[in-house]
Amino acid sequence: MKRTSRRRLTAAVLTVVAVTTGATACSSGASGTSTKAADSKTYTIWDPYPQFSKGSEWTKLLDGCGTEAGVKIKRTAFDTSDLTNKALLAAQQGNSSDILIVDNPVVSTLAEAGVLTTTDDNKVDTSKVSPNLLAAGQSGGKTYGTPIGANTLALYYNKKVLKAAGVDISSVKDWTSLTAALAKVKAAGKKGITFSAIGTEEGSFQFLPWFxxxxxxxxxxxxxxxxxxxxxxxxxxxxxxxxxxxxxNTQTTSWQEFAGGDYAFAENGTWQLANADKAGFDYGVIPVPASTGGSAEAPTGGEFVTMPVQQDTARYATSQKLVSCLTNSQNLLQTDTTLSYVAPTAEVQDQQVTANAKLKPWVDAVKAAKGRTSDDLGTKYPKISEQLWKAVQSALSGSASPKDALGSAQSAVK
Structure with missing residues (x-):
């Protein structure tokens, strides 16, 4: 890498080390986290899915793509919060993994630090990816990976609670009608809406659709x-x-409140679909409404498949084959079913809805969603987000008015 890239990388490492707590990595192959094996036919993949052990559908897919490309796969899984730190340190040491799968807001951080190759360089095809989802992996007019899937937020609702309160869900189209519905629910002796406003990224994530x-x-x-x-x-x-x-509330504790059966609405994500089916009551899903109607833009979650810079550039050709395999239509359908994600391409989204009609509102929500680092915010987003969740906390706790809390947040960002 150029000397300027090295300086950026060092600064990024120091920043992430300062804010990231350690976590334990787990590997489906050999132990340890060394990314290069003596055998040049071994390619390394780092991902944020420690819940999937060796023999899972996910690791079978990785191994299958390796076989297709004629190489062996050495896969190591990290906790999401630890993966960024490990990726930055590995790049500083010239020891990056061949394939790196990271949470989409992290892409811009790694790109600015000079860790990632662009799709122009690595020839990964992103032509079928929905532009609003691809934007989360773009910075400075360049694209640094391709999404493996996406999730976002919407409103779950309890049909029984709304019926008892005399609320027709079709009437909930904007903030005024939603608030009117909540008033009816409270008057009927039930609870209105629950969400996560905790002082972390989860709080910002949940506030963004309303913002x-x-x-x-x-x-x-x-x-x-x-x-x-x-x-x-x-x-x-x-x-x-x-x-x-x-x-x-975290998103998990917020969900637990809704699952008790007394709340009319809960803001949560696709990852709760399996739990919703187990809740024991009829539910539905609608997009978060915008203030004056229509669907609000909600933030996208999900990971990008990226290719880090390598000293041996001859490895890129095989790495590109691995990325193409992981993100082809057939494998996306399998992977996004496993991860409870909406696919990043219209073709696979249509297949998902055909297979499971309950995914239709989620596909619609993802189509209206946007990346947290979109609008070319890049590495500015984490600081903005921190001030946003602090403002939410101040206002909801009553320590400041919404106007004053947001005014302080904007001053801090500047």
Whole structure:
């Protein structure tokens, strides 16, 4: 790498080391995390899926793609929070994995640090990927990988609770009608809506549909639109439509509240579909409504398959074959079913809905979604997000008005 890239990489490593807590890696192959084997026919893949052990459908897919490319796969899995740190350190040591699968907001951090090759360089085909999903892996006009799948947020609703309150779900089209529905639910003796407003990235993630749904932009946290979104949440707490527990709720604890059967709505993601089927009551899903109607843009979750810079550039050709195998239509359908993701291409999305009609609202939500680092925010996003969740916490706890909380957030970002 160029000397300037080395400097960027060192700075990025120091930043991530300072904020990342350690986690244990697990490997489906040999022990340890060394990325290069003596055998040049061994290619290394790092991923954030430690829940999938050797022999799982995921590792079978990796091995199958290796066989197709004529190489062996050495796969190591890390906790998501630890993977970025490991990837930066490995790049600094000239020891990067051949394939790196990372959470989409991390792509811009690694790209700016000079860790990743571009799709122009590595010849990975992204032509079928939905542009709004691909944008999360773009920075400075260049693309640094391809999404393996996406998830996002929507509103689950309890049909029994809404029926008892006399609420027709088709009437919920904007913030005014949603708030009116919550009022009816409370009057009927049930609970309104639960979500996660915890002081972490999860809190920002859950607030973004309302933030973007107001018309606000992350470059102006203190806009009138942004204030209206935070005032909406604060108003729900003040009126008892949402519980005070949202301030400490993770997405998991928020779901547990909804699964109790007393709440009308819960903001959550595709990853809860299996739990929803086990909840014991009829449920439905609608996109998060924008302030004046239509679907709000929600943030995309999910990972990108990337190719790190290698000292031996001859390895790129085989790595490209591996990426193409992992992200072809047949394997995307299998992988995204395993990961509870919506596929990144319209072709596979259609196949998913044909196989499971319950995915239709999620496909619609993903089509309206956007990456957290989109709008060319790149590495600016983490700082913006931190100030956003701090503002949400301040406003919901009552320590500052929504306007003042967001004003302080914007000043801190500047």
């Amino acid at each position: 973007w749904g107001s018309g606000a932009k992350l470059t102006a946290l203190d806009s009138a639109q942004a204030t209206s979104a935070l005032s909406l949440w604060k108003g729900w707490l003040d009126k008892g439509y949402a519980p005070n527990s949202v301030i400490n």
